[in-house]
Amino acid sequence: MSGGLSDDGSDINQDDSQEDVMTPAELIAKLEEAWLNEKFSPELLENKSEVVECVMEQLTHMEANLQRVKKGDAKASVHHMEIDRIRFVLSSYLRSRLQKIEKFFPHVLEKEKSRGEGDPSLLSPEEFTFAKEYYANTETYLKAVALKRMPPNLQTVDMLQAVPEPCLDSFVFLRVKERQENILVEPDTDDQREYVVDLEEGSQHLMRYRTIAPLVSSGAVQLI
Amino acid sequence: MDPSEVEFLAEKEMVKIIPNFSLDKIYLIGGDLGPFNPGLPVDVPVWLALNLKQRQKCRIVPPEWMDVEKLEEIRELERKEDAFTAVPSPYYMELTKLLLNHASDNIPKADEIRTLVKDIWDTRIAKLRCSADSFISQQEAHAQLDNLTLMEINTIRSFLLDSLNCMYKLRSNLLPGSNKGQFTDY
Numbered sequence: 001m002s003g004g005l006s007d008d009g010s011d012i013n014q015d016d017s018q019e020d021v022m023t024p025a026e027l028i029a030k031l032e033e034a035w036l037n038e039k040f041s042p043e044l045l046e047n048k049s050e051v052v053e054c055v056m057e058q059l060t061h062m063e064a065n066l067q068r069v070k071k072g073d074a075k076a077s078v079h080h081m082e083i084d085r086i087r088f089v090l091s092s093y094l095r096s097r098l099q100k101i102e103k104f105f106p107h108v109l110e111k112e113k114s115r116g117e118g119d120p121s122l123l124s125p126e127e128f129t130f131a132k133e134y135y136a137n138t139e140t141y142l143k144a145v146a147l148k149r150m151p152p153n154l155q156t157v158d159m160l161q162a163v164p165e166p167c168l169d170s171f172v173f174l175r176v177k178e179r180q181e182n183i184l185v186e187p188d189t190d191d192q193r194e195y196v197v198d199l200e201e202g203s204q205h206l207m208r209y210r211t212i213a214p215l216v217s218s219g220a221v222q223l224i
Numbered sequence: 225m226d227p228s229e230v231e232f233l234a235e236k237e238m239v240k241i242i243p244n245f246s247l248d249k250i251y252l253i254g255g256d257l258g259p260f261n262p263g264l265p266v267d268v269p270v271w272l273a274l275n276l277k278q279r280q281k282c283r284i285v286p287p288e289w290m291d292v293e294k295l296e297e298i299r300e301l302e303r304k305e306d307a308f309t310a311v312p313s314p315y316y317m318e319l320t321k322l323l324l325n326h327a328s329d330n331i332p333k334a335d336e337i338r339t340l341v342k343d344i345w346d347t348r349i350a351k352l353r354c355s356a357d358s359f360i361s362q363q364e365a366h367a368q369l370d371n372l373t374l375m376e377i378n379t380i381r382s383f384l385l386d387s388l389n390c391m392y393k394l395r396s397n398l399l400p401g402s403n404k405g406q407f408t409d410y
Contacts, residue, residue, distance in 0.1 A: 024253045032233075039225065058253050075250050078272060082252050085271065088232070169396075171388045173369075173377055187365040197366055204377075206359075206367040206384075224374060 024058055028086060031055050035093040037216055040173070040223035042209055043166040044100040044108055045216065049124045055090055059083055101131050104166055106159035109135060135159065168210040175204045178220040184211055230375050234318035235271040240285040242266075243276065270319065274326050284327040289313060290320070292333050295340040302347045308371040317345055317375045345376075352376055356384050360391070 022030070034048045062083055069076050101108055101123070109131050112122050123131060139159070147155045180199040185207060187194070199205065204224065215221045247260040257268055265285060268276075276282040289295070289312030301309050313319060320341040328334040352372070359367055369377070 025255050028254050062253060074245070074247055078250055078257075079252065081271065081275065082254060085232075086253065092229075167389060167393075169389075169392055171385050171392075173381070185366040187363065197368075202370075204369045204372060206369060208365065224377065 022054075027051065027054050027058070028089075031086070031093065032089055033219075033222055035089050035096070037223045038093055038096045038100075041213075041216060042168060042170040042172070043213075044097065044104065044122060046120050047097075047122055047124050047127070052090065052094070052124075055086065059086060059090075097127065098130070100166075101127060102134060104163065105131050105134050105138070106163050107165055110160060168208075168213065170209050171206060172209045172212075173204065173206050173224050174212060174216075174221045175224050176201055176221050180215060180220060183207075186211075225378050225381065227375065227378060230378050231318045231322070233374065234315035234322070235269060235274075237270050237313070237315055237319060238267045239270050239273050239287060239319075239323070240265045241268055241273045241276065241282040242285060243282045245281050270322060274322060277327050277330075284323060284330045286323065286331045287313065287319065289316070290323070290331065290337055292336050292340065295337060295344065299340055299344050299347070302344055306351070308348060308351060308369070310371050311373055314373050315375070316341065316373065348372075348376060349379065352380060356380055359384075360387065363391075 030048075030051050034045075034051060038045055062079060066076050066079055066083075108122065112128060112131075115122065139157075142157060143155075147157065176199040179201045182196045183199055185195055185197055197205075199221070212221055216223060242263060242265050243260045244262050245260060246262055247258060249256055249258045254269075257272070258266060260266055273282065273284055277284055294312070298309070298312060320337065323331060324334050324338055331337065355367070
């Protein structure tokens, strides 16, 4: 994809140095994929801050251009509509992530703390700040409302135990983008054997999230 | 997912319009459109086509599959087969609703088309209910649903997924030694 062309007035987007240059259309497609994956996945997915930043750049650039154009221009209204659509997807994506951060905050913070140096981060810097503040606020709240009235040996609460973990065994619908072989399917009941399925490109499936979680991060399947 | 969000995705599909104005190429972030010349067909996304139609700046050309005979064939095939047959478009339901609501004057035999699409939808949803029922009663852990559209999946999504998750919680709590006691409730 080298030599991805820009359109009239928009900049070429650079991903984090390893990726090739993406066209704006590809960028928007990536945002929509990230949006759907985040919406349907039971756990918080990897942070796609490069995509978010590039999209914000495109939007601000386009809006700046539109400011300079005289009002009532036919093209301006079309551009505005497109900006609104992209903005909707972006906000919905960020909102999904915030909801999950609030729901699973101790686990999210734990995962972020314990990830390796080279691993991609789960939270953007702003999200990390938000999660920490949320944690601190919840602790303060619980103390003030209930804990300080408890007997002294019961005054602490272990957030990791108190807050339920995301249920990775939830079922999800997915569409296959890259062919995968030998995906293990484990039935619930003891009297059923495990079996493997092959996922053909373009097919759609309903299965447990746990087995296909790595495929979602790698982009081999898309949650729908 | 809200049905309006599925419709949002459907609005990205391309449809042919015949504008009555002229405009040179528009360079949108998502791709280039135009140029627009009166009387000459051009492909645009549905969201733009509907907006232009509402401002009376174009005529919408119905997609190829939106034709009484083709839809009758599809309906017959759907009724005969047990499995889900291929759909005319992955967003057939949304496109039918959007185009027939806003541009029925551009579409010949709009009412028949509406009825046909509704019949196809009803047959497919009935099949979907049956297969969801058998999925649950046979306690399957995997299903392949190739020809289902997003709108159909979305209709049973919350009920089916919630029930499956609920049943999983119940079953796994029966297994000895499982520490999966801490589950989220909604």
